[in-house]
Amino acid sequence: MADNNDIMLMAxxxxxxxxxxxxxxxxxxxxxxxxxxxxxxxxxxxxxDLQMDVMNRYMHGWRDxxxxxxxxxxxxxxxxNSPRQLEEKVCLFWHGIFCVGDSKCMRARQILLELNxxxxxxxxxxxxxxxxxxxxxxxxxxxxxxxSHKEAVNENWGRELLELFSMGVGMDGEANYTEDxxxxxxxxxxxxxxxxxxxxxxxxxxxxxxxxxxxxxxEEDKTFLGETGNWNGDDVVRIICKQPATARFVARHLYNFxxxxxxxxxxxxxxxxxxPELIKALEDEYFNSGYEIRSMLRVLFNSDSxxxxxxxxxxxxxxxxxxxxxxxxxxETPKPRFYDPALQxxxxxxxxxxxxxxxxxxxxxxxxxxxxxxxRVNFAAGEMGRLDSPGIQDIVSRLSSRGNVxxxxxxxxxxxxxxxxxxxxxxxxxxxLSQAVKVSxxxxxxxxxxxxxxxxxxxIVATQEYQFA
Amino acid sequence: MTTQVQxxxxxxxxxxxxxEEAGPGFKNPVSVARGEDNILYVVxxxxxxxxxxxxxxxxxVDEEYVxxxxxxxxxxxxxxxxxxxxxxxSLVWPTDIALDSEENLYITDEWLNxxxxxxxxxxxxxxxxxxxxxEGQFNQPSGIHFDADENVVLVDTGNxxxxxxxxxGQYISSFGSFGTGDGQLNMPWGxxxxxxxxxxxxxxxxxxxxxxxxxxxxxxxxxTTGNGEGEFKRPTSxxxxxxxxxxxxxxxxDRVQVLDSNGLFISFxxxxxxxxxxxxxxxxxxxxxxxxxxxAQGLERExxxxxxxxxxxxxxxRLFIVDSQRNRIQIYRKIPPYFVGMxxxxxx
Numbered sequence: 001m002a003d004n005n006d007i008m009l010m011a012x013x014x015x016x017x018x019x020x021x022x023x024x025x026x027x028x029x030x031x032x033x034x035x036x037x038x039x040x041x042x043x044x045x046x047x048x049d050l051q052m053d054v055m056n057r058y059m060h061g062w063r064d065x066x067x068x069x070x071x072x073x074x075x076x077x078x079x080x081n082s083p084r085q086l087e088e089k090v091c092l093f094w095h096g097i098f099c100v101g102d103s104k105c106m107r108a109r110q111i112l113l114e115l116n117x118x119x120x121x122x123x124x125x126x127x128x129x130x131x132x133x134x135x136x137x138x139x140x141x142x143x144x145x146x147x148s149h150k151e152a153v154n155e156n157w158g159r160e161l162l163e164l165f166s167m168g169v170g171m172d173g174e175a176n177y178t179e180d181x182x183x184x185x186x187x188x189x190x191x192x193x194x195x196x197x198x199x200x201x202x203x204x205x206x207x208x209x210x211x212x213x214x215x216x217x218x219e220e221d222k223t224f225l226g227e228t229g230n231w232n233g234d235d236v237v238r239i240i241c242k243q244p245a246t247a248r249f250v251a252r253h254l255y256n257f258x259x260x261x262x263x264x265x266x267x268x269x270x271x272x273x274x275x276p277e278l279i280k281a282l283e284d285e286y287f288n289s290g291y292e293i294r295s296m297l298r299v300l301f302n303s304d305s306x307x308x309x310x311x312x313x314x315x316x317x318x319x320x321x322x323x324x325x326x327x328x329x330x331x332e333t334p335k336p337r338f339y340d341p342a343l344q345x346x347x348x349x350x351x352x353x354x355x356x357x358x359x360x361x362x363x364x365x366x367x368x369x370x371x372x373x374x375x376r377v378n379f380a381a382g383e384m385g386r387l388d389s390p391g392i393q394d395i396v397s398r399l400s401s402r403g404n405v406x407x408x409x410x411x412x413x414x415x416x417x418x419x420x421x422x423x424x425x426x427x428x429x430x431x432x433l434s435q436a437v438k439v440s441x442x443x444x445x446x447x448x449x450x451x452x453x454x455x456x457x458x459x460i461v462a463t464q465e466y467q468f469a
Numbered sequence: 470m471t472t473q474v475q476x477x478x479x480x481x482x483x484x485x486x487x488x489e490e491a492g493p494g495f496k497n498p499v500s501v502a503r504g505e506d507n508i509l510y511v512v513x514x515x516x517x518x519x520x521x522x523x524x525x526x527x528x529x530v531d532e533e534y535v536x537x538x539x540x541x542x543x544x545x546x547x548x549x550x551x552x553x554x555x556x557x558x559s560l561v562w563p564t565d566i567a568l569d570s571e572e573n574l575y576i577t578d579e580w581l582n583x584x585x586x587x588x589x590x591x592x593x594x595x596x597x598x599x600x601x602x603x604e605g606q607f608n609q610p611s612g613i614h615f616d617a618d619e620n621v622v623l624v625d626t627g628n629x630x631x632x633x634x635x636x637x638g639q640y641i642s643s644f645g646s647f648g649t650g651d652g653q654l655n656m657p658w659g660x661x662x663x664x665x666x667x668x669x670x671x672x673x674x675x676x677x678x679x680x681x682x683x684x685x686x687x688x689x690x691x692x693t694t695g696n697g698e699g700e701f702k703r704p705t706s707x708x709x710x711x712x713x714x715x716x717x718x719x720x721x722x723d724r725v726q727v728l729d730s731n732g733l734f735i736s737f738x739x740x741x742x743x744x745x746x747x748x749x750x751x752x753x754x755x756x757x758x759x760x761x762x763x764x765a766q767g768l769e770r771e772x773x774x775x776x777x778x779x780x781x782x783x784x785x786x787r788l789f790i791v792d793s794q795r796n797r798i799q800i801y802r803k804i805p806p807y808f809v810g811m812x813x814x815x816x817x
Contacts, residue, residue, distance in 0.1 A: 053674070054656075058562070058579070060514045070516065197761070198761075202752070336580055337517070
């Protein structure tokens with residue numbers, strides 16, 4: 001039988017490998033065991049996917065998902081409701097690295113198809129993932145590779161592939177590649193282009209497709225990362241994936257997203273990893289597994305570093321919104337304002353399918369400013385005030401079942417526990433008990449008990465502690 | 470020597486519509502009704518975050534724009550009126566349309582749980598409906614049709630039943646319950662009534678069409694889950710022509726199926742769309758778009774149906790397919806397999 005420590009550890013795992021969980025789900029998963037849950041999360045293909053027919057019936061824009069807003073609503077729904085929680089989390093992870101933005105592409109459905117690749121292959125081999133990316137019409141368009149010709153090479157894709165998508169500019173104080181490597185990379189990808197698209201008017205968008213134009217490819221020897229040959233794009237991917245820098249880059253990104261906030265990516269050349277031991281273990285697994293992300297994640301989630309890193313990360317906006325909604329448990333049935341939570345994610349600074357630049361979103365404390373913090377607090381507190389929601393009712397019911405009378409201390413601890421094991425600073429605790437609860441004991445059967453619980457939950461989610469995962 | 474009649478065929482005639490948030494065009498159209506003088510009333514469900522696009526587009530079969538009826542909000546999504554006391558003329562989740570003998574428009578609204586009524590000139594005539602699961606109440610009304618007595622027969626999706634009302638909303642009767650057995654329903658949607666008064670229901674989540682007599686007695690079921698002949702994937706709409714031929718919008722299979730009066734498979738229609746008049750106007754006004762289209766690869770995909778959601782056939786044997794995800798209606802003419810002789814005194 002799982003004890004409270006097991007449940008709280010599970011809460012930590014689900015905040016990171018998913019978007020949080022209700023207390024009931026935490027109990028069930030803890031009873032199954034930590035390692036078994038990790039394996040289940042690592043194999044989403046063994047879980048049923050969401051049935052979308054009813055949603056598509058009522059959310060008519062979701063059937064083809066052509067527009068940005070429809071896609072953001074759809075993805076929010078998936079993050080909250082998918083039983084394949086890690087699949088959605090990994091999709092968000094890669095979306096934040098392999099950035100493609102609707103502001104340039106103006107074709108959200110094409111970005112959706114890229115995200116679907118992240119869902120299907122995001123935990124597979126990194127070389128396969130880079131090949132998907134290299135032939136992805138949204139990415140090639142976003143980074144101008146359709147404008148790269150053998151007579152006039154555009155280096156945008158080639159440069160970002162190295163700098164932002166695979167190796168990073170440097171590590172341990174050294175540069176990972178040279179300007180000549182960028183040029184060779186870009187030359188190897190000449191001819192990797194896309195078909196001419198059907199315009200979105202008058203009848204809507206159609207999926208575009210990758211084309212390889214051998215007549216526009218530079219057929220000559222190129223020296224790339226010390227290897228010389230008549231390289232094409234797939235050769236470049238192969239050479240990139242065997243670099244130690246690539247192992248480091250992937251490991252640090254995984255650590256930054258799943259374990260604890262690291263400095264921003266541009267600082268990685270001169271800033272050593274926060275946890276060199278775990279990074280080394282991840283690098284080793286990268287090579288031992290043949291570049292498999294799933295294997296790296298297994299090492300990561302089962303490490304002591306991960307288990308001890310509770311609340312070491314600032315939640316990204318998707319985690320704030322979807323994590324709150326998963327606790328409240330009332331985002332399953334379609335209704336007209338179903339897109340509101342997706343807008344909240346946008347207002348908090350994470351415009352899904354539309355990152356600010358190819359560099360993606362800066363993470364950690366950079367998620368927070370005076371405006372986005374207010375959005376976070378208002379949203380979460382608003383949701384905790386919904387006494388008619390099944391999640392809040394469950395929390396009230398569980399607290400009521402602890403006896404006819406509950407002390408203020410126990411009530412506060414109970415709320416913190418049922419939200420997933422949050423811990424407040426002593427000053428905050430004292431303030432809540434003296435100013436909010438005011439009495440030393442509460443009658444759990446009183447008419448206003450549910451209101452008191454709800455108000456306490458609203459205060460908790462308004463704290464800085466709730467901003468951490 | 471005799472020649473076996475091989476069955477009817479369907480000739481594509483033209484496409485009307487284009488994607489448009491207002492004016493000449495449609496936005497996620499869900500159903501169509503034909504009025505007098507070749508007038509069409511097209512219900513646009515649109516997206517909830519562009520509530521101003523929710524409307525009834527009035528146009529002709531030949532794609533002459535007449536006007537708009539109803540609205541989904543005053544200034545867009547943030548002001549969308551989703552309350553129980555929605556303002557006059559507002560549409561939140563409009564789903565199906567039927568015309569009475571005076572060509573007034575009766576429109577089901579799945580969110581507001583009401584039947585909204587407009588005159589053909591767009592005047593608001595009122596609404597009726599009470600949310601619930603009791604007698605005379607409904608939960609997410611979808612398909613709607615008038616019977617020969619000009620009573621309203623509507624599909625009560627959330628309660629898995631079909632209900633009959635007078636045209637001013639007085640409850641008459643109902644039939645159906647949740648389940649997979651004969652006469653039972655699972656989130657039913659579309660409806661049509663044939664000349665004998667029999668009622669056809671698109672039994673959406675059971676992937677079949679059911680036929681009932683006018684009293685709601687079960688007569689026939691057609692279809693199972695799948696993508697083969699006589700199989701459906703979430704059929705949304707059903708229509709029956711004057712010869713008893715059945716048309717089904719096979720929504721998630723992106724096709725319309727044509728069945729004979731016994732439910733036997735005749736043919737698939739997967740789409741033949743060409744540029745509509747409004748589409749040509751749009752391209753003429755946007756030369757860059759026109760050029761891009763001329764050099765686009767894979768343009769042949771444009772002819773196919775995508776999420777066909779409504780079917781309607783008029784007494785002139787014109788079949789209207791609401792091609793929802795493509796914001797257009799594809800129109801076909803039924804070609805009878807036998808001599809009709811309408812031309813010049815029925816000469817050879």
